Structures are given as C-alpha cells and as structure tokens.
Amino acid sequence: MARKFLVHARRDQVGVAVADILKGEEVEGTFMDDGSKVTVKSQDEVPLGHKIALMEIGKGQKVIEYGEEIGVATAGIPKGSHVHVHNIKSMRWGSS
Amino acid sequence: MTKILGYERENGHIGVRNHVLIIPLDDLSNSAATGVESLIKGTRAIPHPYGRLQFGPDLELMFKTLAGFGRNPNVAGAVVIGIEQNWTQEIADRIAKTGKHVEALSIEGSGDLKTIEKASRIAKSMVQDATEKPRREYDLSSLLISTKCGESDTTSGLASNPTIGALYDRLVAEGNTLLLGETSELTGAEAHIANQMATPALKLKFQKMFDDYTKEITRQGADLLGSQPTQGNIKGGLSTIEEKALGNIQKAGKSKFVDVLDYAEEPTKKGLNYMNTSSAAAECVTLFAAAGAVVHLFTTGQGNIIGNPIIPVIKLSANPKTVATMSEHIDLDVSGLLRFEYDLKEAADRLYKLVVKTASGRLTANEVLRHFEFVPTKLYISA
Numbered sequence: 343m344a345r346k347f348l349v350h351a352r353r354d355q356v357g358v359a360v361a362d363i364l365k366g367e368e369v370e371g372t373f374m375d376d377g378s379k380v381t382v383k384s385q386d387e388v389p390l391g392h393k394i395a396l397m398e399i400g401k402g403q404k405v406i407e408y409g410e411e412i413g414v415a416t417a418g419i420p421k422g423s424h425v426h427v428h429n430i431k432s433m434r435w436g437s438s
Numbered sequence: 439m440t441k442i443l444g445y446e447r448e449n450g451h452i453g454v455r456n457h458v459l460i461i462p463l464d465d466l467s468n469s470a471a472t473g474v475e476s477l478i479k480g481t482r483a484i485p486h487p488y489g490r491l492q493f494g495p496d497l498e499l500m501f502k503t504l505a506g507f508g509r510n511p512n513v514a515g516a517v518v519i520g521i522e523q524n525w526t527q528e529i530a531d532r533i534a535k536t537g538k539h540v541e542a543l544s545i546e547g548s549g550d551l552k553t554i555e556k557a558s559r560i561a562k563s564m565v566q567d568a569t570e571k572p573r574r575e576y577d578l579s580s581l582l583i584s585t586k587c588g589e590s591d592t593t594s595g596l597a598s599n600p601t602i603g604a605l606y607d608r609l610v611a612e613g614n615t616l617l618l619g620e621t622s623e624l625t626g627a628e629a630h631i632a633n634q635m636a637t638p639a640l641k642l643k644f645q646k647m648f649d650d651y652t653k654e655i656t657r658q659g660a661d662l663l664g665s666q667p668t669q670g671n672i673k674g675g676l677s678t679i680e681e682k683a684l685g686n687i688q689k690a691g692k693s694k695f696v697d698v699l700d701y702a703e704e705p706t707k708k709g710l711n712y713m714n715t716s717s718a719a720a721e722c723v724t725l726f727a728a729a730g731a732v733v734h735l736f737t738t739g740q741g742n743i744i745g746n747p748i749i750p751v752i753k754l755s756a757n758p759k760t761v762a763t764m765s766e767h768i769d770l771d772v773s774g775l776l777r778f779e780y781d782l783k784e785a786a787d788r789l790y791k792l793v794v795k796t797a798s799g800r801l802t803a804n805e806v807l808r809h810f811e812f813v814p815t816k817l818y819i820s821a
Contacts, residue, residue: 345778348596350596358595360596360776360777374596389675390593390675391591391592391674391675391739391757392675393592393675407684408681410680411680412678413678413681425677426675426677427677430677432626432678432680433626433678433680434625434678434679
C-alpha cells in the first residue's frame with residue numbers, strides 16, 4: 343500500500359498528504375512521533391500538502407493537528423475526506 | 439569547532455560578504471545612490487521610498503534600519519547620500535561607531551551629478567580597500583543567523599521548518615546567536631513560544647509584545663482572516679492561522695529564548711533571540727539584516743523568491759512540486775524527508791554544510807538571481 347501521508351502527533355484527527363491521493367485510494371500514513379502506521383480509504387482527491395480526515399469529525403467539533411486545536415469543523419467531516427477551508431475555520435481574529 | 443572563511447570587522451564582528459554599500463537616506467536620493475552603483479563595480483545601493491517627514495518611533499526605526507545596514511558585518515564600508523545634511527550625518531555617525539569607513543554626502547547645494555561624482559570617487563577607493571581584505575578562518579559560532587518562512591504550506595510544518603529547528607538546536611549548542619520573529623504568524627501557537635522563554639520576565643515581555651500587536655489589529659478594525667493564511671498558503675493546504683503558526687514555530691527548535699528584541703534591535707546575548715517583526719518576508723529579513731544577521735535561512739512551500747541586498751538568503755523547500763518548477767530559487771531540496779529517504783538529522787546536516795559553504799563565499803540563488811529586496815518597516819503615516 344502506498345505511503346502517502348504523515349501524521350504529526352498521536353491524538354491528531356488529520357493526516358497530511360505527502361503525495362497526491364486519489365479518490366477511493368487505500369493509503370497508509372505514518373505517525374511522526376512514534377513511527378506507527380495507520381490506513382484510511384480516501385473519499386476525495388487530496389492533493390499533496392492537503393489534509394485527510396483519519397476519523398469522523400462532527401460539525402462544531404475542534405479539529406486536532408500537531409496535537410493542538412487548529413480550528414473548528416463548519417460541516418460534518420466523514421472519515422477519509424479532504425479537510426480544508428470548505429469544512430474547517432480558524433477560531434482566531436473575530437471569526438466566531 | 440567548525441570554521442568558515444569570513445571577514446573580521448573593526449569591532450570584532452564577523453561578516454561573510456564584503457559589500458561597499460551606497461545608502462540613500464531618503465526617496466529623493468535614490469537616483470544618486472543607484473547612479474554610483476551603476477558606475478562603480480562592487481558597490482550596492484539600497485533604494486527605498488521613505489526617509490522624509492517621518493517622526494517619533496517610526497523615524498527612529500528608519501534610522502536604525504539604514505544605519506543597521508551600514509553597521510552589518512557583511513559591509514566593508516558605506517557612503518550615505520541624503521538631500522539634507524543633518525539626518526544624513528546622523529546615519530553616518532551611527533555607522534562610524536563600528537569603526538568602519540563611512541562618508542556622508544548631501545545633495546542640496548550641489549545637485550545629483552556633482553554628488554554622484556564625489557560619492558563615486560569615495561566608493562572607488564572603498565571598493566579597492568575592501569578587495570585587499572582576504573577571507574580568514576573564524577568559528578562558525580561567531581555568526582549571527584536568522585530564519586523566516588514564506589509562502590508556507592503544510593510541507594513547511596512537516597519538513598523544512600523542523601529542519602531549521604534541528605539546525606537551530608545544534609547551532610545554539612555550538613554557541614551561535616540566532617534570531618526568530620514573525621509575530622503575526624505565531625497566532626494560535628504563541629503560548630508555545632511564551633513557554634520557551636528562559637525567564638518569567640522574558641515571558642511577560644514577550645506576552646506584552648504579542649498583546650500589543652493583537653490590540654493594534656483590533657484598533658484598525660481589521661480582520662486578518664483575509665490575509666492570513668495567504669492565498670498561496672491555502673493553495674498549499676494550510677486551512678487556518680493556527681495550523682500555519684504551529685508549522686511556523688517548528689523553526690524555533692527546543693532551545694530557550696534568551697532575549698526578546700524590538701524591531702531591528704541588535705542582539706547582545708548568545709543563543710536563541712526573539713525579535714518582533716512583521717511576517718512579510720522582505721520586511722522581516724530587512725529587520726534581521728539591520729540587527730546584524732549575516733546569513734539568513736528561509737523555508738518555502740509554494741515558492742517565495744525573496745532575497746536581500748547584503749545578506750545571503752539560503753532557501754530550502756520540502757515541496758517536490760516547488761523544487762521541480764522553481765529550481766533556480768531553491769538552494770536546498772529537503773523533499774526527500776517526505777519520501778522517507780532520510781531523517782531530520784540528515785536534512786539538518788545538509789543545511790549545516792550549506793551554511794558553512796555559503797558563509798565561506800558560495801553565492802546563494804538570491805545573490806546570483808539579483809533578488810535584493812530592501813523593505814524598511816514603517817510604523818505609521820509620515821507628517
């Protein structure tokens with residue numbers, strides 16, 4: 343299986359594509375903190391550098407990357423889907 | 439102890455380039471300064487649009503920036519040209535404190551052409567004197583080094599910024615003085631930087647600086663969400679300022695910050711220093727160079743092409759597409775990190791070797807491509 347994404351920290355809900363991921367592709371990721379593996383079936387095209395959901399994230403739920411909150415989900419995000427400005431937003435600068 | 443081949447200045451500071459700098463005090467003096475540059479080999483002019491009717495802290499920062507460029511150890515000598523005498527002499531006096539050769543010329547009463555001739559004769563001698571100076575061996579640890587990221591994407595946070603972090607940890611251990619800035623791009627990760635401060639007093643100083651910045655944004659009634667993350671960041675996969683900031687701070691490494699500096703303030707403590715700067719690439723690198731940085735390390739994801747007139751800007755990227763499509767701008771390709779070809783330590787070792795080579799005279803992409811952006815930070819309107 344193609345090694346196509348990295349995950350910064352154990353508790354992260356998203357991985358970052360290190361190569362373009364095709365829709366429907368079964369891809370493997372590596373946790374950067376302990377080297378362990380995780381696999382996920384992609385629901386969308388996820389270009390290099392973009393994020394893929396490793397689990398379902400409910401609307402209004404905080405999104406975790408680097409082991410930290412990077413924003414809040416503005417829509418329900420199914421496992422394996424592309425995570426970006428269309429479904430998450432910042433919690434800073436009057437964006438509430 | 440790793441050695442580089444550099445230049446020792448009169449005040450004992452070590453530079454890695456040997457420029458003769460032609461500094462226009464103000465917008466009106468750009469023509470004369472670039473006139474000298476075009477006549478005299480080995481000179482570099484730094485034209486800019488300011489220097490008239492500035493006042494208070496904004497004027498002081500302009501003085502610090504212009505004088506800082508003349509004071510920088512990469513500069514052998516400087517000619518300052520201004521429309522009027524007083525402020526021109528002020529810049530020259532600040533540069534002269536380093537002990538290096540500096541001359542001040544004012545245009546009023548003589549005009550551009552006579553000024554260009556006089557300045558060119560001075561610059562010609564300065565260049566000849568500068569070329570007499572050989573490169574000699576000095577410790578790498580004597581260099582002041584700065585870092586910044588630009589047109590970042592998620593590959594910055596995954597690979598190129600952690601490469602800087604690993605290098606910074608090594609350089610701190612070896613005794614270098616290092617700079618990190620970009621206040622706006624800490625938003626969402628500022629607590630991490632606050633917790634990396636060496637003392638509670640520094641933590642308070644840092645927190646106040648960050649809060650003042652946030653208040654200024656609020657006072658302007660602005661919402662930075664339209665400019666942070668940038669369109670380039672978003673294209674590269676960065677979704678929020680928090681995510682960008684968490685990637686940005688990977689450059690800091692794990693060392694404690696030994697000081698918190700104001701814009702263009704020269705550091706006095708060895709180790710990792712935080713400087714208040716804008717996150718706009720050219721403004722930030724200009725402030726670091728004005729504070730005396732002699733080598734800059736710049737990471738990019740989507741492909742920022744910035745340079746600086748007096749300090750080599752070493753550019754690294756981990757984005758394989760950028761490295762392929764913009765290869766002439768990239769000094770070090772670390773995209774192998776994303777393909778699991780080598781680890782961070784190896785990437786940091788490669789960067790370390792490139793710093794040594796660059797400091798010893800190898801030209802960077804920005805120097806060969808003539809990317810010499812000089813952008814003073816302006817704090818507010820002129821009178």
